[in-house]
Amino acid sequence: MNLGRLRALGVDQQVALLFLILFGLLVFVSVAALLHALRDDAAANGEAARRFRRDLRAVWVGSLLFWAAWISGPVGATLFFGLFSFLALREFITLQHTRRSDHRSLILAFFFVLPIQYVIVANRHFDLFTVFIPVYVFFAIPVVSAMAGDPHRFLERNAKIQWGIVVCVYGLSHAPALLLLEFKGYEGRGAFLLFFLVVVAAVAQVVQELASRWLRRRPVARQISRSFSWRSWLMGALAAGAVGLLLYWITPFKAGQAGVIAVVAAGCGTLGEFVMKALKRDAGVHHWGNRSGVTGAVGLLDRVAPLCFAAPVFFHSVRWYFKLTP
Amino acid sequence: MSAADLMGFVLALLARLITGAQGHWKGCPPTAEQRIYFANHQSHFDWVLIWAALPKDLRLNTRPIAARDYWTATPLKHWLTREVFNAVYVARTRTDDQDPLEPLADALERGDSLVIFPEGTRSNAGDPMPFKSGLYHLAEQFPQVQLVPAWVDNVQRVMPKGEVVPVPILCTVTFGAPLHLGPGEDKRDFLARARAAVLALRPRIA
Numbered sequence: 001m002n003l004g005r006l007r008a009l010g011v012d013q014q015v016a017l018l019f020l021i022l023f024g025l026l027v028f029v030s031v032a033a034l035l036h037a038l039r040d041d042a043a044a045n046g047e048a049a050r051r052f053r054r055d056l057r058a059v060w061v062g063s064l065l066f067w068a069a070w071i072s073g074p075v076g077a078t079l080f081f082g083l084f085s086f087l088a089l090r091e092f093i094t095l096q097h098t099r100r101s102d103h104r105s106l107i108l109a110f111f112f113v114l115p116i117q118y119v120i121v122a123n124r125h126f127d128l129f130t131v132f133i134p135v136y137v138f139f140a141i142p143v144v145s146a147m148a149g150d151p152h153r154f155l156e157r158n159a160k161i162q163w164g165i166v167v168c169v170y171g172l173s174h175a176p177a178l179l180l181l182e183f184k185g186y187e188g189r190g191a192f193l194l195f196f197l198v199v200v201a202a203v204a205q206v207v208q209e210l211a212s213r214w215l216r217r218r219p220v221a222r223q224i225s226r227s228f229s230w231r232s233w234l235m236g237a238l239a240a241g242a243v244g245l246l247l248y249w250i251t252p253f254k255a256g257q258a259g260v261i262a263v264v265a266a267g268c269g270t271l272g273e274f275v276m277k278a279l280k281r282d283a284g285v286h287h288w289g290n291r292s293g294v295t296g297a298v299g300l301l302d303r304v305a306p307l308c309f310a311a312p313v314f315f316h317s318v319r320w321y322f323k324l325t326p
Numbered sequence: 327m328s329a330a331d332l333m334g335f336v337l338a339l340l341a342r343l344i345t346g347a348q349g350h351w352k353g354c355p356p357t358a359e360q361r362i363y364f365a366n367h368q369s370h371f372d373w374v375l376i377w378a379a380l381p382k383d384l385r386l387n388t389r390p391i392a393a394r395d396y397w398t399a400t401p402l403k404h405w406l407t408r409e410v411f412n413a414v415y416v417a418r419t420r421t422d423d424q425d426p427l428e429p430l431a432d433a434l435e436r437g438d439s440l441v442i443f444p445e446g447t448r449s450n451a452g453d454p455m456p457f458k459s460g461l462y463h464l465a466e467q468f469p470q471v472q473l474v475p476a477w478v479d480n481v482q483r484v485m486p487k488g489e490v491v492p493v494p495i496l497c498t499v500t501f502g503a504p505l506h507l508g509p510g511e512d513k514r515d516f517l518a519r520a521r522a523a524v525l526a527l528r529p530r531i532a
Contacts, residue, residue, distance in 0.1 A: 090494040090496060091496060093493075093494070093495055098483065098495075100486045103493060106493040110493060110494055111491070
């Protein structure tokens with residue numbers, strides 16, 4: 001590929017090309033999957049094939065939303081991710097045992113904290129954006145909760161709500177923040193940065209999954225995940241680093257920087273997924289898909305969890321390293 | 327689109343945004359047969375949730391039961407129940423010369439489906455209360471109508487008593503397999519069986 005010619009294209013054309021490649025690949029994979037499904041044997045309709053088709057559908061939905069978020073500009077992107085945050089938090093809270101006295105705190109979380117955080121992102125107040133939830137909301141939630149006058153399991157209930165807010169609102173709001181982050185000489189290319197993050201996180205996830213099947217190492221924490229081992233995690237992160245290195249030309253980074261930052265972000269994403277697995281075990285759910293029959297499990301949280309953990313680390317390390325002030 | 331249609335659309339959208347209103351059809355498909363859905367009753371939201379969980383074409387002729395004195399008290403309440411939900415009004419105070427089930431029987435004769443809460447009132451915690459006998463009498467009078475049990479889950483967390491603003495929490499409505507009144511089945515046995523059918527649909531964490 002002639003990189004010089006690519007660089008000569010306008011920003012809009014580059015973004016359009018990016019989406020063209022993305023959707024082209026998706027169409028290709030989908031057609032292949034369809035042809036595979038037409039075959040009438042066990043492999044075509046087994047559990048693995050079904051899971052693959054389900055994940056493929058999720059990738060389609062994700063890509064379409066990503067595209068819609070991009071063409072609708074900063075306001076649209078913020079609204080899209082805000083809605084995602086809302087749905088993810090709804091799912092998270094459903095699986096926790098809240099009490100009647102948590103009602104006001106939950107209203108605060110859903111109808112005040114969440115919209116304010118996204119309004120701050122949309123206006124690019126990145127300093128306030130960084131501290132709004134860890135400082136101000138951290139203080140406000142227990143105050144409202146104490147006002148309800150129920151000391152029963154007070155710390156536990158508050159911790160659950162705070163945790164949900166940090167993961168589902170604070171973490172996920174870094175995705176539109178990446179779209180809006182301004183690099184010198186890189187204006188208007190925020191979509192590449194988010195795309196870069198999503199791709200490296202996905203690569204790490206897939207490679208880790210394959211590696212754990214292939215290596216069959218002893219799991220680090222059998223009670224939580226039967227497949228997670230340090231070696232497969234490392235392979236996932238390194239694969240993400242390699243892909244990041246290859247993709248450096250769509251980012252404002254130099255090649256080496258892109259590789260390192262991809263390893264860090266993708267490693268955090270897969271570790272975050274591991275943490276979510278522990279959480280699921282705690283809530284007594286194995287799959288967060290609709291099949292479990294447990295109220296509250298729709299599976300959205302599963303899909304966005306790696307992003308919730310990877311995006312803040314990615315965003316803040318980039319911002320710190322390149323000294324990007326507002 | 328009339329104002330009532332618009333209101334219905336907005337309410338269904340809100341119910342879905344706040345609770346998800348997922349319908350799990352475990353015992354029967356959502357088809358346009360004449361049915362009486364009977365469910366547990368924990369909140370005023372129950373009806374809206376069941377209604378939002380139904381497919382759109384089933385909503386049109388599936389009707390709730392509303393207490394006439396309460397739901398016709400203000401023009402807004404009256405409009406909401408009459409135009410948007412097409413409710414069947416019943417009198418709460420019993421008069422000697424009238425069968426309280428008569429409006430329900432009229433609606434069933436016209437071919438409409440009904441949603442009833444056989445506990446009669448909202449139960450707050452734990453298991454549903456014993457069922458009132460209305461369900462039995464309707465089953466006796468209309469043997470061709472399917473009796474579909476349903477369990478509405480989680481709705482009491484959305485809006486506890488005394489609060490005004492609902493909190494977004496996912497709820498499900500699980501529909502079970504249709505029941506029929508057995509030949510010569512005792513009233514008490516049937517009501518216990520119907521209650522057990524509703525309870526059996528409660529989701530359990532594995």
